[in-house]
Amino acid sequence: MHRLLFTDDQGDYPKFRNDHAEPVVRIGARQFKCIGVSPPDDHPHVYLEMGETGEMICTYCATRYVFDPTLAPNEAVPPECAYRAPIVAEVPT
Numbered sequence: 220m221h222r223l224l225f226t227d228d229q230g231d232y233p234k235f236r237n238d239h240a241e242p243v244v245r246i247g248a249r250q251f252k253c254i255g256v257s258p259p260d261d262h263p264h265v266y267l268e269m270g271e272t273g274e275m276i277c278t279y280c281a282t283r284y285v286f287d288p289t290l291a292p293n294e295a296v297p298p299e300c301a302y303r304a305p306i307v308a309e310v311p312t
């Protein structure tokens with residue numbers, strides 16, 4: 220018997236979430252995906268691109284993302300807004 224954990228986090232854009240309804244989330248990427256809140260309550264993982272404005276509001280959850288060049292592409296302020304899917308693993312039970 221094996222338990223399989225899935226991830227869709229491979230070779231993809233960095234993902235961000237807003238579990239605590241922060242008014243602004245600063246991120247280090249102009250191209251990213253918003254998932255809303257942590258799974259399983261996430262909204263569709265929508266691809267967003269800020270372009271030159273350096274700012275983007277998610278149409279699903281209305282989170283306001285602002286580009287911050289001092290952050291790494293997968294970093295966010297507050298830090299818990301950066302989301303990494305669980306590692307793919309087959310766990311013997």
Ligand SMILES: [Zn+2]
Pocket residue numbers: 253254255262277278279280281282
């Ligand atoms: Zn969203």
